[in-house]
Amino acid sequence: MALLTIALNALVANYRTIAATVAPARAAGVVKADGYGLGAAIVADALYRAGCRDFFVALTGEASALRPTLPADARLFVLNGIAPGRNRR
Numbered sequence: 001m002a003l004l005t006i007a008l009n010a011l012v013a014n015y016r017t018i019a020a021t022v023a024p025a026r027a028a029g030v031v032k033a034d035g036y037g038l039g040a041a042i043v044a045d046a047l048y049r050a051g052c053r054d055f056f057v058a059l060t061g062e063a064s065a066l067r068p069t070l071p072a073d074a075r076l077f078v079l080n081g082i083a084p085g086r087n088r089r
Contacts, residue, residue, distance in 0.1 A: 004037075004038075006038050006039070006042065006043075008042070008043075008046040011043065011046060011047070012046055012047065012049075012050040015027060015029065015047055015050050015051075015052060016050055016051075019051065019052070026053070026054055027052065027054075028052065028054035028055060028056055028077070029043065029044060029047040029052045029054070029055045029056070030055075030056045030057075031043050031044050031047075031055055031056070031057060031062075031066065032056065032057045032058035032059075032062060032079065033058065033062075034062075040057070040062065040065070040066050041066060041069040044066060044069065044070060044074075045069065045070075048070060048071065048074060053073060053074055053075060054074075054075050054077065055070070055074060055075070055076050055077070056076075056077045056078075056079055057076060057077070057078055057079065058078070058079050058080055059078065059080055060078050060080075062078075063076045063078050
């Protein structure tokens with residue numbers, strides 16, 4: 001059995017370094033594929049607390065699952081867009 005330890009403090013430090021480097025542009029968190037297997041909600045929460053307000057996922061289902069876990073001022077972007085014939089929410 002394997003054990004994975006997520007160093008959220010390192011992830012947050014990396015985000016802050018990138019955010020400072022690109023300022024005044026905004027850095028975003030990419031949390032598709034369940035945060036690359038780390039847990040999208042866990043990663044997004046840590047990044048949000050570090051000041052991140054923009055998050056990218058791959059699919060609308062990922063956005064739907066993540067939306068309730070984030071505060072209202074967080075913005076979610078879907079990389080694959082919305083399938084033809086689907087309504088935007």
